[in-house]
Amino acid sequence: MPADIVETTVMGDFTFVKAVTPPDGYNTSSDGPSIPAKDIKAYRESLIIACSFCHKSFRYKLVCAKCKVAAYCSKECQKKQWPLHKFVCQESKAAAKLKLVTTLMSIPRFELTLMSTFAFTFGLHKKMILDRPLIMQCDLAVDAADMSIIFSLTSGKQTPDDYPDGVEGMLQLKWFSPLDPAVVIDPGRRKIWEEARAKNHVKRRAPIGKYVTGLIDFHMEGTDQVITMPLNIADQAIALSRMVAGGVCAQDPVLRHEINVPFSPRVAIGTMDMIIRDDKKNHLRLRTHMPKEALYKYVGNNINEHDLDMLPTTTYATKDGKRIKTAVPRLNGPY
Ligand SMILES: [Zn+2]
Numbered sequence: 581m582p583a584d585i586v587e588t589t590v591m592g593d594f595t596f597v598k599a600v601t602p603p604d605g606y607n608t609s610s611d612g613p614s615i616p617a618k619d620i621k622a623y624r625e626s627l628i629i630a631c632s633f634c635h636k637s638f639r640y641k642l643v644c645a646k647c648k649v650a651a652y653c654s655k656e657c658q659k660k661q662w663p664l665h666k667f668v669c670q671e672s673k674a675a676a677k678l679k680l681v682t683t684l685m686s687i688p689r690f691e692l693t694l695m696s697t698f699a700f701t702f703g704l705h706k707k708m709i710l711d712r713p714l715i716m717q718c719d720l721a722v723d724a725a726d727m728s729i730i731f732s733l734t735s736g737k738q739t740p741d742d743y744p745d746g747v748e749g750m751l752q753l754k755w756f757s758p759l760d761p762a763v764v765i766d767p768g769r770r771k772i773w774e775e776a777r778a779k780n781h782v783k784r785r786a787p788i789g790k791y792v793t794g795l796i797d798f799h800m801e802g803t804d805q806v807i808t809m810p811l812n813i814a815d816q817a818i819a820l821s822r823m824v825a826g827g828v829c830a831q832d833p834v835l836r837h838e839i840n841v842p843f844s845p846r847v848a849i850g851t852m853d854m855i856i857r858d859d860k861k862n863h864l865r866l867r868t869h870m871p872k873e874a875l876y877k878y879v880g881n882n883i884n885e886h887d888l889d890m891l892p893t894t895t896y897a898t899k900d901g902k903r904i905k906t907a908v909p910r911l912n913g914p915y
């Protein structure tokens with residue numbers, strides 16, 4: 581497929597091309613070792629998540645068959661929650677399911693990025709906050725993996741009827757925002773936080789209150805459901821947030837020159853999204869089917885301009901008309 585170019589910049593002999601559809605063979609995910617699927621699966625299954633009814637933490641087990649978002653520790657809890665859950669449990673049009681969230685959290689480079697973005701957002705590199713739950717909202721969506729489809733739909737060149745069987749979708753992060761715990765904390769979240777915090781301290785053989793435990797509220801686009809997951813912030817992530825606070829070094833692998841860009845959650849989101857987007861072979865298991873109905877979000881009044889802004893493009897370079905294998909500007913320093 582030819583590259584769908586949105587912007588070109590000439591620098592010396594090189595032309596930098598920003599494209600929505602990178603040329604075939606271009607794959608930044610080859611930068612990092614891919615994680616064997618069985619390792620992602622094993623880690624995902626070892627994750628502790630909270631029961632949507634009793635909020636007790638348990639190992640990934642029982643998921644609502646209809647929406648595939650709500651999780652329960654037992655059939656009893658699922659039954660007890662149903663009178664309330666039925667109002668939010670529409671068969672999710674958005675396709676952003678619990679499995680994608682837990683897979684995201686099972687990929688070490690993403691988990692560390694989430695932790696350090698969390699630490700940065702709450703200023704933990706300057707001052708530790710240990711006595712209360714900190715909560716970050718993370719908006720998630722599933723977008724068409726082939727972005728030319730998105731542009732064809734938003735521009736009206738095509739309609740979802742052109743894709744009766746749906747298309748391949750991919751998980752994308754849309755936004756991080758810190759929430760005021762005084763406002764959003766409820767007994768359920770407090771229980772999740774207290775349990776995760778206690779377990780983390782037992783694991784690290786330390787008195788409670790020594791390490792930071794946060795909560796992430798994953799908001800799934802197209803549903804009113806929220807998945808709250810604990811995040812025990814590793815020391816490494818605090819150190820990382822301290823380093824990125826001074827800006828991050830984006831290195832161009834062709835020109836080898838480095839530029840300093842101020843770090844923001846958006847930098848972190850953009851980088852993660854681009855890695856997912858360029859993972860065409862789905863090593864990361866963050867791709868999923870996107871049914872035809874889900875494509876209506878790209879049509880007419882349903883379009884969320886903010887979400888469109890967040891769609892990552894891919895940068896690559898050419899010299900003498902030939903494409904040079906390059907990579908997404910990487911956050912490669914100083915850590
Ligand atoms: Zn339960």
Ligand SMILES: [Zn+2]
Pocket residue numbers: 644645646647648649650665668669670
């Ligand atoms: Zn459900």
